[in-house]
Structures are given as C-alpha cells and as structure tokens.
Amino acid sequence: MTDAVDSSSNPSLCRVPEVGYAPIGSAAERRLAELWESAPGWRGWLSTVDHKTIGLRYLVTAFIFLLMGGVEALIMRLQLARPEQTLLTPEQYSQLFTMHGVTMIFLYSLPVLSGFSNYLWPLMLGSRDMAFPRLNALSYWIFLFAGIFLYVSFPLGEAPNAGWFNYVPFAGLEYNTGPNIDVYALGMVLLGISTTVGAINFIVTLFRLRAPGMSIDKVPILVWGTLTASFANVFAIPAVSLAFFLLWLDRQTGTHFFDVVNGGKPLLWQHLFWMFGHPWVYAVVLPAMSIVSDALPTFCRRPLVGYSAVALSTMTTILLGFGVWMHHMFATGLPMFALSFFGATSTVISIPSAVAVFAWLATIWLGRPVFNTPFLFFAGFVLLFVIGGFSGVMTAAVPLDFQLNETYFIVAHLHYVLIGINVFPVIGGIYYWFPKFFGRMMNEALGKWSFWVMFIGFNLGFFPMHLAGLLGMPRRIYTYAPHMGWATVNMVTSVGSFIFAVGILIFLVNVFISLKRGALATENPWDAPTLEWATPSPPPAYNFAVIPFVASRHPLWEDRLNDGPSRSSLDQGYLLMEGRETIGTTPFKATPNIILKMPEDSYAPFFLGLFSALIFAGLLLHWRDFTLLMALACSLSLIGWMWPSQSLVQRLPVSKHDTGAAHG
C-alpha cells in the first residue's frame, strides 16, 4: 500500500506516531473515512470487516433465531395448553423441543452477546477495530452457515430430536437411525469453530487494543464479562466439539466410545457435554449481566458501586463454573464424594452472583434512578435473576435435586436464568445502544409497554412451571392425562407465554418505527460515562478520528466526578493514517508499544466460511470426493489469507524484493 515509498530510512518498520487533532470535516478526517469505509454495493457487503457491521449482523441474525425458537415454543405451548391434545405427534414434539433448545442456547444467546461486544468493544476501548477484523468476519459467516446447516433438515422432518443435550445411547445409532443426530453433531462442530475464533479475537483485542492509558482497572464491565466468557469458551468448546465428533464417529464409522456392549460408557458423553455445558451457561449470562453493570449506572446517575468487586466476581463465577458440571448428573449414580463436592461448589457459586446483585441494588439505592425503558429492563432483570438464582441454589442441594430432576421445575429454573439474565438485559441493552447503532432514539411509550407486557407475560408463563414441577410433571412429555392435575398450571403457562410473545412483538414494532421516525440522537443522548458515547451516532467507519488517551473509568464524567488530577484527552490523540492503522498497547498498563496495521476488506472470510460449511455438508451426505475438494479449497484460502503481506508489514517492505513478490 502506501508504505515502502521511502524505504531508505525504513519509516515503514518503525516510526513515531503523530499526535494531533482531526475534527469532522478536516482533511485528516476525510482521509480516514476514505481509508476505512467499505466499498458500496454487494462487494462491500460480502467483503466488509468493519466490526460495527459484523456486530449488527450478529444481533439481527441472533434475533431472527430468537423469533424462530420462540415460534417453536409457542407451538409447543399450544400442544400443552390442555391435556391430550393432538396438534403434534410425539416425534414432531421431540424435534420441536430439541430445535427450540438448540436455537435458543446456541444460535441466539451467545451470538446476540457477541453482537453487542463486537459492536461495542472497539468503541469502548478506543480502538479502530477488533484485533483480527477478518477473523471477526469469518466467525460471523461460520455462525450463519452453521445456523442454516442445523435448520435445513427441519422442513424434511429430520431435525435433531434427542434434546439439546443429546444423551447417548438414545442419540446413538441403535435408537436414532435417521440423519437427525448427524446434522446436530456436525452442525455443532462447525458452530464451535465460529465461537472459538470469535473468543480468541475478543481475548487478544482486550490485551492489545485498548486506548493508551486505559489500564486493566479502567475497562468497562462489559469488557470483563465478555473477556471472561471468551476464556470460558476457549477452554470449554473443545469438550463439546470432541463429544459430538466422537458421537459422529460412533455413528458413522463404528467406533465404540459410547457403545455399552463393547466397553464404551454413555456417562462419558454426559461428562464431556457438561464440562462444556456448565461454563457455557455462565458464558451466555456474564456478558449480559455486564451489560447491566455498565448501563444501569447511567440511569442511576452515578458510577457502579463496587467496580472491582463486580469485576472479580465475574471471574470467580467462571472459575467456579468449571467445577460444577456434575450437578447436571446427580441422578446418575455418582459416588457420594462427587455428590458432596459438586453440590458444595454449586452452592458456593451463588456468592459471586450475590455480590453483583448487591452492587446493582446499591447502585440504584445510592443513585437517582431515571425510570425509563432501559432502566425498567435492568431493574426487572435483577428481580428475575434473584428468582432464577434461588431456584438454582435449591437444585444444588442433592436430595432436592433427586426430587426435581427432569421435572418442569428445572424448565422453570433454566428459563428464569436464560430469559431473565439474557433476554431482558439484551432488550434493555438494545434500547440503550439503539441511538448509537442507528442515530435515532427508540419510542419511550412503546418501550414501557413492551417491558410491562413482557415482564407480566414472562412471570405468568414461567412461574407456574415451578408448580408443575413440584406437582411431578416431567419435562419433554408431548401430552398428559386430564386426571394428573396439571391442566390449570399448563393453561396459565400457555397464556403467559403468548402474552410474553406479544411483548416481544411490541418491541419489534418499536424497533421498526424508531428506525424510520425515531427522534435524531446526539452523540451522548443518555449522558453516559463511557468512551463509545464520545463518537458520533452512528459512529463513522474509523470509530475515532484520533485515538484518545484515557485517564479514568468514566472519561465523559471526569469533570463531574472530579476523581484525580488528570483528564482524558478525546480531541487530541494519535492520528495514525498511513493506511488502516490503530495503536497496540501493553496488556495491563496500556502503554503504546506498536502501531498495528489493520487489514483491508477481504472476500477470504466469506469463502473460507463457505468452504468449511461445505466440508460439513459433504460429510453429512457422505460425498467423499466433494469433502476432500472443499478441504483443499479451505487450505488454499487459508494459505492465501496467511501469505505475508507488505501492506501489513508482515514481511520486508523493501523494493529490491519486488521480483520475489511478483512470484508469490
């Protein structure tokens, strides 16, 4: 690109970054826009690596999956509303509840949080993009293809049907001969690639791409939450990918990992699945809790109470989260020591969660709350979190778990946790950051309506499930007899779930109306403290015209809070505009130590994602040659991607090697 111009003194290998101003409309600012904007039309659409575009794609795609999973749930609630309904056959019901779980847990709850973090991290950290922009695009494309992969067999009536945790031997070839489980197994391995590379991107971004001065104790809590979740993913995803791969081998090649007759152990599946599954549960709630930790203080007009305690409790939760997986297996005949140990850790893990709850309550208590829509969602979340957490501690007690295992009590608990701790903060977060995303405010009246309808519908729908469970109703039954005494609670649950759905619908209507007619938003409409609100709404392609210098946790509230003598510098900072560039800093103190070259837009992520998905399609359909061809295509795309480039200064930018480059 632009370097290698004057290679004699080699400023392309080493230079002093220029400090200056670049107000909107200045020559410098126009040059930045030119450097960072994607090409118009389908070319830019396929090749963009802008974290804001990718983040919004994640959000929209995950939301579409939420709606699909929601419709599946509503169909099931119709079936269960009254005893002995015949709307669905048992097999259809099995596929519906499996796909509902798979969709909500894997295709909605983490991807939606990746969407927030992808959009917000570089803005919160004062960077111009994520550490690996192309990897970011790859992660999205593979997520999309994996989602489609998991859904293609649904219309054919061959969708996964053994529940989202897919226990063997029921999921083995002996009892499940169709392609259903193979679709699930291969789809999950594919999705695992997306999640892993996404997590690696977050981790490296946190350690390397913070604005100068933003030491590790000054990052927003959302960064802590997503960082912790990303570490959990990096450690835990291999377990589930391996489990599904071994199952696929068992089914397709005749190995014996889970094959009881030949010495395999079905419980191995449960161990591998829950070693992943339980940390994952925290991975899909911690970033959502962090959304609240960051956004709630804005509406309480004061900083979060106990920043360090909340950050530490986030990490404590995930550490303990790796030591609780067997509480999903209490009823499998584990030795007493394992029962005691995992019962204890499952109880202890409520302590860091309680720390966060008290921090939020104290923030509300000591602040001057503004009761608008985002605040309602966050405050409602705190209540639901307490209920869901409490039923969690109940089931951590081994004797009670024996009683409640596989009943609707568990269904109630997990929905309080996942909807309460994930969906409510996510919708609150969308209300909060919508002006940043689209430059318009959301409608407040409709917002309040959507909250109250959702909140009432949710509690009406899911609280009675606790009772159904205590009355002995097992989960995953497609119908029940009239004399069981479960008819009333089920009817109430079905009514509540439809009210909840209406609440979501009001929210969607609000989104569409506000996109068109919402009031125009200023840079910082909520008067919030963090760095993303220092950029225009919506932010330009380059995020920050100059890389800011950060002096505190609340760069935009410094004058008000008056903490410390130093002030952040937002208008004056590093210009960095010889190509796409951003600053790299040291992991803890955030001292600048490198000028990072950022890649141009590229088609490689799309094609690598496509070829990878086609490998899995080939494996599913037993097209051996096709699979090998696609593997070759993947390898070539990767080699092309990794080829050292001069514009990224991965190799010597000296002109004497031009002939060599031409060869390459």
Place this chain on the structure above:
Amino acid sequence: MAELIPSNQSLPVGSAGKRSGGWWGMLALIVTEGFLFGYLLFTYFYLASQTEQDWPPEGLPILLIPDINTLILLASSGFVWACERCIQRRLIHWSLTSMAMAVIFGVCFIVIQLQEWSKKTYDMTSNLYGSLYFTITGFHMLHVIIGLVILMMLLLWLALGYFDDRRYAAITIGGLYWHFVDVVWLLVFTSLYLSPYLY
C-alpha cells in the same frame, strides 16, 4: 493532561515479533487446542480406568521405535528453533537449511508413525482401545500434517526473501505451533505408550 500523552518514542509498525497480533492469536489457539487434547486424554483415562478388556489388546507396547520417533520429532523442533536463531543473526542460508531439516524430520516422523499404525492387528472399529488409539494418534497426526504445511510455507517464504533479522514474525508464530505439536506428542506418548506400564 500533558503527562498522559506519551513521549515521542518510536514504535514498531505492523507485524513485529511478539508484539504482533498473530503471536497473541497463536497463543490463544494453542490454549484451546491444548484443551482439546486434554479432553481427548481425559476420554482415554476415563474409559481405561473402567475397562475390563485387555489394555492394550496386544500387551504392553514395544517402545523402541516410538522412542526413536519421539526423538526425531523433538529434533525437528530443535531445527525450527535454530532457524529462528539463525535469522536473528542474519544467517539466512543457515536458517533455510535448518528449516529444511525440520521439514525432513517431520516427514520422517509421519512415515514411521504410519508404519506403527500398519503393524497394529486391529483398527478403529475392532475394539474400544483401537477406537481410542487411532482417534488420539490420528488427531495428533492431523496436527503434524498441518504443522508441516506451515513449515513448508515458511521455508518457501524464507527462500523468497520475505524475512530478515528485522521482520520474521511468521517464523516465530509458525514455529510456536510446531513446538506445540511436539509437546502434545510427549503427552500423547506418555499416555498411550508409557502409562500402561504403570498398571
């Protein structure tokens, strides 16, 4: 405010050694891959500890050839390390030679390992041990092959004169992956070949 703006020190630009994004990304990849092998070995020991079958079916493994093969792989790692050292000292030809040696030793490892496989009287589907043995060593073999492709690309890029003592991050990063593949082999070797001697 003034004290915040860092002094006018010169900073490296682009992919500079261990300050590059790639180095950090590779470390994270290695962590997650390391966990993958950890879960594989967990699977092995979990099933081994409960089995009532002959383990391994052919009796205690013969160690001579696997021992030699382990040394070959370690030597290959040594050559990759030497390659990086040479390039730091501007000994480009030596670094080329060293990387070529690393590739040759890597290929030797694969050939010998394939012979080890062919000597087994069972395959993946014959029994539980076979499923574990071939899946675990197969996973490792896959990593060796990927690692070898990386080493060959590095060799090519070295030959094209892409790197010198100022800019060679690709060697550091690719080399790290190869060292990882070797360390994983030590764990696989210890688990599959040495641990049966303990019980």
